Amino acid sequence: MFGYILPDKPELxxxxxxxxxxxxxxxxxxxRDFGFGAKALLNYDFVFAAMLMMAVRxxxxxxxxxxxxxxxxxxxxxxxxxxxQLRSCAAALLIxxxxxxxxxxxxxGLFKRIAARFLLFALRPAxxxxxxxxxxxxxxxxEQMDAQSDFEKSGLDSIDRACDATATGLASFxxxxxxxxxLSCALQRxxxxxxxYVYLADAGDDLAEDLKKGRYNPLILRFGLSSGxxxxxxxxxxxxxxxxxxxxxxxxxxxxxxxxxxxxxxILDNIIYLGLYKTAQEIGTKKKGKSRP
Amino acid sequence: xxxxxxALGVSSGATDEQIKAAYRELVKQYSDDDARINELNxxxxxxxxxxxxxxxxxDYAQSAQNTTGSGYEAYDxxxxxxxxxxxxxxxxxxxLSAEQRLLAINPSLRGAEWNFLMGCVCQSKGWLDEAYRYFxxxxxxxxxxSEYAAAYNRMTRERTTGGSEYNPYGQRQAGxxxxxxxxxxxxQCMCLYSLCSNCCCGN
Numbered sequence: 001m002f003g004y005i006l007p008d009k010p011e012l013x014x015x016x017x018x019x020x021x022x023x024x025x026x027x028x029x030x031x032r033d034f035g036f037g038a039k040a041l042l043n044y045d046f047v048f049a050a051m052l053m054m055a056v057r058x059x060x061x062x063x064x065x066x067x068x069x070x071x072x073x074x075x076x077x078x079x080x081x082x083x084x085q086l087r088s089c090a091a092a093l094l095i096x097x098x099x100x101x102x103x104x105x106x107x108x109g110l111f112k113r114i115a116a117r118f119l120l121f122a123l124r125p126a127x128x129x130x131x132x133x134x135x136x137x138x139x140x141x142x143e144q145m146d147a148q149s150d151f152e153k154s155g156l157d158s159i160d161r162a163c164d165a166t167a168t169g170l171a172s173f174x175x176x177x178x179x180x181x182x183l184s185c186a187l188q189r190x191x192x193x194x195x196x197y198v199y200l201a202d203a204g205d206d207l208a209e210d211l212k213k214g215r216y217n218p219l220i221l222r223f224g225l226s227s228g229x230x231x232x233x234x235x236x237x238x239x240x241x242x243x244x245x246x247x248x249x250x251x252x253x254x255x256x257x258x259x260x261x262x263x264x265x266x267i268l269d270n271i272i273y274l275g276l277y278k279t280a281q282e283i284g285t286k287k288k289g290k291s292r293p
Numbered sequence: 294x295x296x297x298x299x300a301l302g303v304s305s306g307a308t309d310e311q312i313k314a315a316y317r318e319l320v321k322q323y324s325d326d327d328a329r330i331n332e333l334n335x336x337x338x339x340x341x342x343x344x345x346x347x348x349x350x351x352d353y354a355q356s357a358q359n360t361t362g363s364g365y366e367a368y369d370x371x372x373x374x375x376x377x378x379x380x381x382x383x384x385x386x387x388x389l390s391a392e393q394r395l396l397a398i399n400p401s402l403r404g405a406e407w408n409f410l411m412g413c414v415c416q417s418k419g420w421l422d423e424a425y426r427y428f429x430x431x432x433x434x435x436x437x438x439s440e441y442a443a444a445y446n447r448m449t450r451e452r453t454t455g456g457s458e459y460n461p462y463g464q465r466q467a468g469x470x471x472x473x474x475x476x477x478x479x480x481q482c483m484c485l486y487s488l489c490s491n492c493c494c495g496n
Contacts, residue, residue, distance in 0.1 A: 158423070160422050160423050193419050196421075244422060244452070247452045250454075
């Protein structure tokens with residue numbers, strides 16, 4: 001469930017895209033510090049988190065510097081100097097990825113199960129270091145994963161409860177971005193809503209496949225769908241999902257407006273006001289693992 | 294009550310898209326006339342609200358007669374005081390206590406206000422699906438209460454537009470605020486804007 005928090009690239013200025021790219025590449029660098037192979041998990045959601053965290057924590061925008069690409073050392077790229085925010089976001093990314101793999105290793109088909117087991121094994125050192133970096137977040141995500149699997153077994157049809165675990169996990173990471181109480185409270189709400197958005201978007205993208213394979217999906221329960229039900233009913237459920245995503249975006253916007261930012265405002269604005277909306281419109285129309293920027 | 298469809302100049306069989314287009318066109322046309330804009334907003338909200346809840350385009354003259362008195366709720370003083378305290382808890386952002394107090398109320402006594410406050414609690418928690426259902430219940434039990442209607446209409450609009458169309462990128466005040474006081478105020482009431490729809494937050 002990664003890759004939903006994206007900018008709307010055509011609306012970015014070239015210098016803004018360059019700044020976005022520099023954070024992306026620097027987050028990749030921060031991941032590499034956690035261990036071999038960790039950078040393969042790099043995703044856009046945590047680029048957003050890193051930019052937001054720097055905008056909340058730092059006095060000024062980090063000065064870009066030149067460097068070389070991790071993957072292709074022949075390529076010169078723009079980077080920003082490594083800092084504590086990039087490191088925390090890299091750790092949070094690894095922790096979320098780890099629990100996602102653990103979930104896959106339990107629920108998915110044979111091939112994906114084996115792949116998830118392999119990754120959990122191969123990336124073990126990186127995961128361990130990430131858990132040492134953010135022990136509190138690691139604990140919260142673990143608890144929430146357990147709560148989620150209990151909930152899925154309960155057969156309740158509440159969408160809000162289904163989103164709660166992912167949302168609470170992300171809320172705990174976002175709230176740690178600031179030490180000021182009021183700001184931390186606003187960030188917590190923002191994290192919760194973004195977690196909700198990501199979970200819903202992911203459920204929407206998985207809907208067709210989950211229906212076919214008879215797997216758990218909160219939308220199936222909420223809208224009483226089944227593999228044999230009419231296309232019209234599925235379309236209705238998708239429209240309703242879109243309404244839910246829009247309502248979430250509206251709340252995200254209100255919450256985001258209350259957070260003072262020192263840098264990267266244009267890019268963060270783009271992601272919040274345009275990117276989320278665009279992603280919501282694309283749900284279910286594209287193959288998963290989209291890569292917009 | 295006038296027919297909201299005629300206010301927008303569309304037929305009751307028009308699609309959502311057609312209604313939206315007509316609404317936008319009229320808003321552009323009457324952008325200087327506040328009273329007219331309010332009328333258009335009300336008509337649009339009403340149509341969208343009806344369509345969301347699956348209501349049909351009713352005979353408006355008749356429905357206006359029928360609804361007189363249907364929103365009546367028997368209040369005794371203790372219940373009213375209880376609700377006032379719950380509102381204070383929600384304003385103070387003590388959502389957990391507010392929810393407990395609401396759930397402690399006997400299900401047979403849960404009226405429009407109970408549903409509305411439950412909606413506020415859910416909205417504060419980020420449980421937007423349930424929040425919408427509670428607001429919609431509050432609004433249909435007591436359609437003449439402007440507080441419930443405002444919360445319900447606002448959420449209906451958010452669900453159709455994602456908030457983005459009403460605040461187009463570039464025209465809206467860019468995100469983030471640099472003023473500490475404004476920030477503190479906004480944080481305090483951002484979850485509660487249904488409770489205080491006219492206060493500092495929003496626009």
